[in-house]
Amino acid sequence: MALAVDVVVRYRKAVTYGVHALLAALETAGVEHGLRLGTTVEETAAHIAASRADRVLVLWSFYSPDADAMAAELAAVRALEDRDGVLHIAGGVHATAEPQQVIDAGWDLAGVGEGESTIVALVEALRGGDPLTGVPGLALRDADGVALRTRPAPQLPLDAFPSFPARRGRFGPIEITRGCRYTCRFCQTPFMFGGQFRHRSVASVREHVREMAGHGLRDVRFITPTSLSYGSPGPGPDLDAVEELLAGVKEELPPHGRVFFGSFPSEVRPEHVTPEAMRLLKRYVANDNLIIGAQSGSDRVLAASGRGHDTSPVRDAVRIAVEHGFRPNVDFIFGMPGEQEDDQEASLKLAADLADLGARIHTHTFMPLPGTPWRDAEPAFIPLATVRELDRLAQRGDAYGHWRKQAEHAARLAETAKAYPRRTRRRRTG
Known part of the structure; x- marks a missing residue:
């Protein structure tokens, strides 16, 4: 006889997109009864305590800067849950990159890689009382406390699962591309999802939009590492594919529907911003801004x-975007490894020039993110003169961002990296 399994999700605004993908996968697999969302520590613990199922699986997802805070929340939930048969699993980019750290921090399991097929297989294994070593994409604690990895989870076509659980009435941006062929050394995306693009089909996107329109929603946004790469296997954009996507979405929306493309939560690479691309966007999109990744004003960096x-x-890109009626929001990262004073001066000069052209500067501090080639890199020092200039741009309304908070995260991540050397022992099972 199958065991009863309830699923509780620690549901946080910061990770709704990824959590929605997991909920959609469970919904597709028919796992809807006994699925509860905990929006606070107390609510999460209450859902666990109220369950009468044989096992309760608790899902956590978080980014690397939040790992310490989430470990504290996990301890608080465990202190309140007051029952046996509970398994806590952490997923997302941090758990993928640092399964040993996640296991040591108190989670029973770490999800390694893309989570949709893993979470479905995990629930099925728990229901059947099967060994979890047969579930792909997991890390489990062995007798020595080492994170024991199962076989990798498959990287399926995006059409295999929806982007969000429509039957639960939870919507969001539609993921149209996963993976990234631009393997920037500071970014976790290509190293978790692979160095090639996988695109959702236009037919699948249109199905998502029909669901949204049927629930009275009129705004559509997208998740993609680089918007104008949609439909393209390589570095150059395929504007015919982009137009097919945008035209199809517009056809599914009511007359007052709006399409947002190249704005949050996505971006556009600067070399993709051409007059032809901007004219195409102006025919279809409602956003008056574009997010453009510059990252540095130094060619060397x-x-x-x-x-x-x-x-x-x-x-x-900034000039062309402004000429076509878009306000660029341009990302800059300060403190990248090896960055020197003249590199920062070049970034500040470029940022000021772009602001004069009509751009807003989105300032970031380099963080040595787990899973990236620069995980163990030392952030460059940001001198007071650079800080003052960033403050001046912000006071003028030409810059915004949480770079100070990111500097604090960077310091903590650097300390954690030292505690968990990259060569930490790994074992595999299954």
Whole structure:
């Protein structure tokens, strides 16, 4: 006889997109009864305590800067849950990159890689009383306390699962591309999802939009590492594929529906911003801004980071975007490894020039993120002169961002990296 399994999700605004993908996978697999969302520590613990199932699986997802805070929440939930048969699993980019750290922090399991097929297989194994070593994409604690990895989870086509659980009435941006061929050394995306693009089909996107329109929603946004790469296998955009996507979405929306593309939560690479691309967007999109990734004003730093472009297309992109009626929001990262004073001066100069052209500067501090080639890299020092100039741009309304908070996260991540050397012992089972 199958065991009863309830699923409780620690549901947080910061990770709704990823959690929605897991909920959609469970919904597709028919796992809806006994699924509860905990929006606070207390509510999560209450759902666990109220369950009468044989096992309760508690899902957590978080980014690397939140790992310490989530470990504290886990301890608080465990102190309140007051029952046996509970398994806590952490997933997302941090758990994928640092399963040993996650296991040591108190989670029973870590999800490694893409979570949809793993979570469905895990629930099925718990229902059947089967060994969890047969579930792909997990890390489990062995007798020595080492995170024991099962076989990798498959990377399925995006059409295999929806982006959000429509039957639960929870919607959000539609993930249209997963993976990224631009393997920037500071970014977790290509190292978790692979260095190639996988695109959702236009037919699947249209199905998502029909669901949304049927529930009275009229705004559509997208999740993609680089918006104008949709439909393309390589570095250059496929504007015919982009137009097929946008035209199809518009056809599914009511007359007052709006399409947002190239704005939050996505971005556009600077070399993709051409007059032809901007004219295409103006025919279909409602957003009046674009997010453009510059990252540095130093060609040397850009080359070292693996960005795949220098500074020349950044100026062109801002000028072209403004000429076509978009306000660019341009990302800059300060403190990248090996960055020198003259590199920061070049970034500040470019940022000021772009602001004069009509852009807003989105400032970031480099963080040595787990799973990236720069996980163990030392952040460059950001001198007081750079800080003052960033403050001046912000006071003028030309810059915004949480770079100070990111600097605090960077310091903690650097300490954690030292405690968990990259060569930490790994074992595999299954």
